Amino acid sequence: xxxxxxxxxxxxxxxxxxxxxxxxxxxxxxxxxxxxxxxxxxxxxxxxxxxxxxxxxxxxxxxxxxxxxxxxxxxxxxxxxxxxxxxxxxxxxxxxxxxxxxxxxxxxxxxxxxxxxxxxxxxxxxxxxxxxxxxxxxxxxxxxxxxxxxxxxxxxxxxxxxxxxxxxxxxxxxxxxxxxxxxxxxxxxxxxxxxxxxxxxxxxxxxxxxxxxxxxxxxxxxxxxxxxxxxxxxxxxxxxxxxxxxxxxxxxxxxxxxxxxxxxxxxxxxxxxxx
Amino acid sequence: xxxxxxxxxxxxxxxxxxxxxxxxxxxxxxxxxxxxxxxxxxxxxxxxxxxxxxxxxxxxxxxxxxxxxxxxxxxxxxxxxxxxxxxxxxxxxxxxxxxxxxxxxxxxxxxxxxxxxxxxxxxxxxxxxxxxxxxxxxxxxxxxxxxxxxxxxxxxxxxxxxxxxxxxxxxxxxxxxxxxxxxxxxxxxxxxxxxxxxxxxxxxxxxxxxxxxxxxxxxxxxxxxxxxxxxxxxxxxxxxxxxxxxxxxxxxxxxxxxxxxxxxxxxxxxxxxxxxxxxxxxxxxxxxxxxxxxxxxxxxxxxxxxxxxxxxxxxxxxxxxxxxxxxxxxxxxxxxxxxxxxxxxxxxxxxxxxxxxxxxxxxxxxxxxxxxxxxxxxxxxxxxxxxxxxxxx
Numbered sequence: 001x002x003x004x005x006x007x008x009x010x011x012x013x014x015x016x017x018x019x020x021x022x023x024x025x026x027x028x029x030x031x032x033x034x035x036x037x038x039x040x041x042x043x044x045x046x047x048x049x050x051x052x053x054x055x056x057x058x059x060x061x062x063x064x065x066x067x068x069x070x071x072x073x074x075x076x077x078x079x080x081x082x083x084x085x086x087x088x089x090x091x092x093x094x095x096x097x098x099x100x101x102x103x104x105x106x107x108x109x110x111x112x113x114x115x116x117x118x119x120x121x122x123x124x125x126x127x128x129x130x131x132x133x134x135x136x137x138x139x140x141x142x143x144x145x146x147x148x149x150x151x152x153x154x155x156x157x158x159x160x161x162x163x164x165x166x167x168x169x170x171x172x173x174x175x176x177x178x179x180x181x182x183x184x185x186x187x188x189x190x191x192x193x194x195x196x197x198x199x200x201x202x203x204x205x206x207x208x209x210x211x212x213x214x215x216x217x218x219x220x221x222x223x224x225x226x227x228x229x230x231x232x233x234x235x236x237x238x239x240x241x242x243x244x245x246x247x248x249x250x251x252x253x254x255x256x257x258x259x260x261x262x263x264x265x266x267x268x269x270x271x272x273x274x275x
Numbered sequence: 276x277x278x279x280x281x282x283x284x285x286x287x288x289x290x291x292x293x294x295x296x297x298x299x300x301x302x303x304x305x306x307x308x309x310x311x312x313x314x315x316x317x318x319x320x321x322x323x324x325x326x327x328x329x330x331x332x333x334x335x336x337x338x339x340x341x342x343x344x345x346x347x348x349x350x351x352x353x354x355x356x357x358x359x360x361x362x363x364x365x366x367x368x369x370x371x372x373x374x375x376x377x378x379x380x381x382x383x384x385x386x387x388x389x390x391x392x393x394x395x396x397x398x399x400x401x402x403x404x405x406x407x408x409x410x411x412x413x414x415x416x417x418x419x420x421x422x423x424x425x426x427x428x429x430x431x432x433x434x435x436x437x438x439x440x441x442x443x444x445x446x447x448x449x450x451x452x453x454x455x456x457x458x459x460x461x462x463x464x465x466x467x468x469x470x471x472x473x474x475x476x477x478x479x480x481x482x483x484x485x486x487x488x489x490x491x492x493x494x495x496x497x498x499x500x501x502x503x504x505x506x507x508x509x510x511x512x513x514x515x516x517x518x519x520x521x522x523x524x525x526x527x528x529x530x531x532x533x534x535x536x537x538x539x540x541x542x543x544x545x546x547x548x549x550x551x552x553x554x555x556x557x558x559x560x561x562x563x564x565x566x567x568x569x570x571x572x573x574x575x576x577x578x579x580x581x582x583x584x585x586x587x588x589x590x591x592x593x594x595x596x597x598x599x600x601x602x603x604x605x606x607x608x609x610x611x612x613x614x615x616x617x618x619x620x621x622x623x624x625x626x627x628x629x630x631x632x633x634x635x636x637x638x639x640x641x642x643x644x645x646x647x648x649x650x651x652x653x654x655x656x657x658x659x660x661x662x663x664x665x666x667x668x
Binding site: 106108139173176266 | 369370379383386387389390391393397398399403404405406410411412413415416419424425426427428429430431432433434440443444447448450451452453467468471472473474475476522523524525526527528529530537538541654655656657658
């Protein structure tokens with residue numbers, strides 16, 4: 001079992017516009033009202049980079065910025081793990097369209113935006129982060145793959161790590177081959193030790209896959225969870241939201257044990273408890 | 276970090292399939308680059324190609340069939356690698372061995388081809404299987420199934436640093452106790468996206484690439500696969516070793532390196548620190564050395580600042596091309612071959628080293644005991660990784 005502490009959260013999803021607005025909904029204290037994800041333009045990037053950045057970059061920067069603001073931690077010093085099932089589907093579509101045409105010249109910006117680590121690259125430029133950064137993929141299990149990788153780094157290097165997970169829909173015709181229902185991005189600042197800002201502790205273990213997967217109580221949030229790989233994080237965020245509320249109430253345990261789809265014959269088990 | 280045993284390794288690239296083919300080409304100072312005749316690509320450039328790769332992957336995994344996974348399967352069949360993994364599986368259990376793969380473009384060629392066969396309504400053909408070919412995770416999923424493993428798996432995709440960084444991910448998962456052994460490595464295969472993409476940036480050479488050379492004018496894109504089995508030292512005390520991994524980000528530009536090699540320097544220093552070594556312990560540096568004017572100038576500054584001008588170094592990309600996401604694992608394995616066979620491979624195609632560059636760049640193979648090797652891999656997005664390798668005890 002490996003323990004980390006959640007110091008800051010960022011969130012962008014349909015009807016969950018930021019952690020401040022979304023956490024009472026996830027904690028079950030306010031009703032969920034679906035609405036399209038609104039992706040803010042990032043003021044973090046220099047103008048030239050802002051023009052070139054695709055949707056995944058904007059999603060990642062928005063939740064990363066929010067998570068670090070909530071953690072009151074300097075993003076420039078902190079290692080990052082980015083995870084995404086999809087990458088930039090719009091950009092991929094344009095490149096494949098061009099390569100299938102007679103005129104195959106693709107633009108340099110399209111090409112450098114095509115790398116899976118584009119959000120990581122833009123993030124490091126935006127916040128001046130020279131620390132290690134990883135860009136991962138685990139298909140539908142991308143969030144869990146990123147989470148355990150970040151946890152292993154927090155634990156073995158005794159350092160804070162920001163986990164940023166994002167996905168967005170593909171345009172047609174790719175949508176017909178791989179449907180992702182909405183734009184969803186999650187940011188978590190994870191630390192090896194508790195601080196006055198810690199929202200919850202998470203203990204991570206791997207266990208044999210048994211079909212169990214934690215779900216959302218609200219049917220519409222459950223549909224969202226199943227429709228977007230990054231939204232598989234929603235049960236964890238709901239448990240963090242509840243733990244953060246209960247943390248101040250004496251005598252309440254508020255501990256939640258959650259199961260996540262992972263790889264091979266394993267599931268990832270996360271026990272969330274108040275700090 | 277605690278050193279890890281590299282108890283088996285294998286690779287395939289334009290020099291051939293299996294470590295013997297790559298070793299023989301290095302010994303003979305023979306390049307595998309050829310004029311580009313890939314698909315219907317009309318670019319005046321050279322590539323390192325494995326060949327037709329026209330046999331589909333094994334029947335039970337046919338859904339994963341694409342050029343990238345065919346190349347993975349080819350390499351996994353060499354050097355008794357699968358047998359070594361099977362023995363590890365019997366020892367540790369299938370869920371206790373992680374699979375850490377790197378790739379930059381995965382099976383994108385399958386999508387490129389599907390876009391040429393769109394149906395009347397614009398849809399992609401029914402036989403196009405996105406998740407098992409193009410999705411970035413496909414390679415780890417496929418490799419895990421070929422090897423009969425069932426534990427943690429992931430794909431690292433940070434362009435040309437991907438398969439250097441897999442060593443760091445595996446090391447951390449081992450140290451955290453989530454696994455007892457790891458298969459690391461990765462694959463990149465020829466596709467139109469990288470050929471036309473690097474061409475759009477003006478970064479492909481019309482000649483075989485000449486790393487660190489005077490008048491160098493760009494890369495030669497190659498394809499390749501490489502895999503290594505990592506275990507704790509007590510499991511294989513006489514195996515060569517992974518001694519250190521160092522990672523950094525440039526925070527400078529998406530497709531140009533920091534001009535002073537700041538991020539490269541940080542990654543190399545962190546790798547030495549992780550290995551608890553000093554620069555003088557390194558006997559040979561396998562440079563990233565892509566042969567673009569800016570990349571090599573940046574790397575040279577970083578190397579000279581950390582090591583001075585006396586540490587022998589070369590880029591082996593003149594032999595096998597720039598394997599992009601597969602560069603890190605391929606060049607780490609070449610580092611292991613250098614250590615095991617007491618020679619330092621020459622940088623091919625370069626006849627005259629750029630007078631502005633101060634690294635001790637090898638134009639001929641050099642014989643002698645190598646000691647520890649440092650291998651550099653740097654990618655788009657300013658993603659840097661250096662790996663330090665050592666010989667058997």
